[in-house]
Amino acid sequence: MASDQIVTADQVLAAPPADVRCFETSRPIRTGDVDTAYRLRLDGVARYLLDIGTDNLAAFGFDRTDPLWIVRRTVIDVHRAPTWPNRVHLRRWCSAHSTRWSSMRVQLTDDEDALIETEGFWINIGTHSGMPARISDGLLDDLGRTTEEHRLRWRPWLPSTPPRSPDDRAFPLRVTDIDPFNHVNNAAYWHAVEEVLADRPDLLETPHRAIVEHLSPIFASDNVVLRALDDGPALSLWFLVDGAVRAAARVQRL
Template identity: 50%
Template sequence: MLDTPLMPLPHDGHVFTTNWPMRAGDVDKNWRLRLDGIARYLQDAGFDHLDAVDARAEHPAWVVRRSVIDVIQPPEFPSLVHINRWCSGLSSRWCSMRVRMTTDDGGLVETEGFWINFNAETLRPARITDRFEKLLSGTALTSRLRWQQWISDSPGPDDAVTPFPLRSTDIDVMAHVNNAMYLQAVDAALRTRPELHEVPTRTVIEYLVPIAPDDDVLLRTRHGEKDLTIWFTVGGKVHAQAMVLPLH
């Protein structure tokens, strides 16, 4: 599953396009767009997409279950980021959304997110409206999308353990840690793996159980020969997991 290729940009069907300038607060010391910056762009593009097709009022609350981020060539500041967003898979209550980010100087990031539509009042998965489903289906490769976990390994006794203190600014409107914040921990771990900054990489992060504001979070980190795996644990239970590996 970890080497599953992402769907190419379709020639037909609905593809949302937008662009905005990179911001200095989203880049690392080498002026490259960080992983958590990419995650924020994915969130913003999602809401802009809903607004553009007049679908936000009926679908105000989405939760991402998995993000796949293929950094082929890191976008560098200052650049204008061009974004294409389309549906690659669909079901009645969730969908997979592909996003391509490019810059005029060769930056390229390919992503796919597994998004669940939630009822904002009951906080339970809700049906996508017929109108929005019809729009998304024009590019979807399947209409029977199912969740399947990609990262199968579990943390072990030899993995490094470090605390992950939460800040009030990490919490979003759903009253749990925002998905972009997890990727700050991944970026921090990558500082000890410079070789993974020099080649195209795939980052897979799966959000299994929400992390609440008062949770005590421990990171369990495993450095493989060619990859890096991090588990976000609370009380010994895995709430999220991430893996970074080179693209072949």
Template identity: 45%
Template structure:
């Protein structure tokens, strides 16, 4: 087994337990120049599937607000347009206030993307983690033996940078908590991906860990540093505000 969490493959689809499934067609607004589904589109889709999953589980009213602490996207084979995507979502680990949720995307005409998000149930009034219901724990625990999940970062903040550039926000990038949406961070990752296309040739892994919220009006700097050592080819990325790392990211060949 790999020594580091970031090197491990994601857990496979379980044979039993509560697995939410849905499907829809790839939207043309979520495509890159090669007609492949972009990562920000993937992030948006898995968030929408999660919202549907909560309704299906009967937990949407009690747990309407969740914040993502980390998102992992493994592009095994790109999903091209036109294509219908079959989504499978299940819990891979949980505790009383947070969980990791796997979502696999499989294209009807080819393509496979595997994802995992570390999601925290949030009290919208205090903006702090809240305890989830016993019924949610019972249902989600049916697909995992890990019931005491603890937060553990996968990424370190980059040590220095090879290149930097400013990254502008739009008002549409802000969520109901007045923070930058998780999908907007992936727009920044795509800026780097365009400069290191060899690292982002499938299969590859993209990871974002959110350190501190970014608010509209703050000046963001996008920094990245490439590492090539033996079989390892990756790019470490940071979104910073006045030198403070608000999010760390990684692009790596699988």
């Protein structure tokens, strides 16, 4: 299958496991994570996903054995967006894994009617090699509590080849967009998604799916260009550096 072909952007996310305890936490929605309508923005959701992943590892001591992870894909299905000043509840579990990566589901709810379903494809990185590494036996056992799929394979959901466009726009990076590895932080990609969605507010007014897939890192010194394609039912976005695609994104109605 060609790498620039959509495999599926309509994949159904795995249901929560029955009768298995998942990692759970909650947090207040802060004003820095919402828009002018008090909606929890997509970049805010991305930060919550990063935080609960770190908290989940630390709660069981896996921050010592498997501390470094990079995300390859994040899927955010917004059924009913939480709003400020509510408190959001997060539930996290593994829906599939292999020996070097895992698919982690996080469900976000509140005390009213909000519901966001997410899934992240996370790769374990060796602390010395800086390359994909085998997940520790202890963490593999823990991941296996909530799934019987132990042969997870990477499949792209989005096209990696953008159309030609005269409407490219610059996306200047800020110092605060950069993580300790000199890469653009995952949440910063969602800043760009929110930026282009300003031209398509109708997509946010109904249940919608938003996806970001990472092909290769963007570094602090890179000059990033955004290329968008509005095809009506969906909005597609590519992050380009020197003409090469580093990441792709898509927002579509559910």
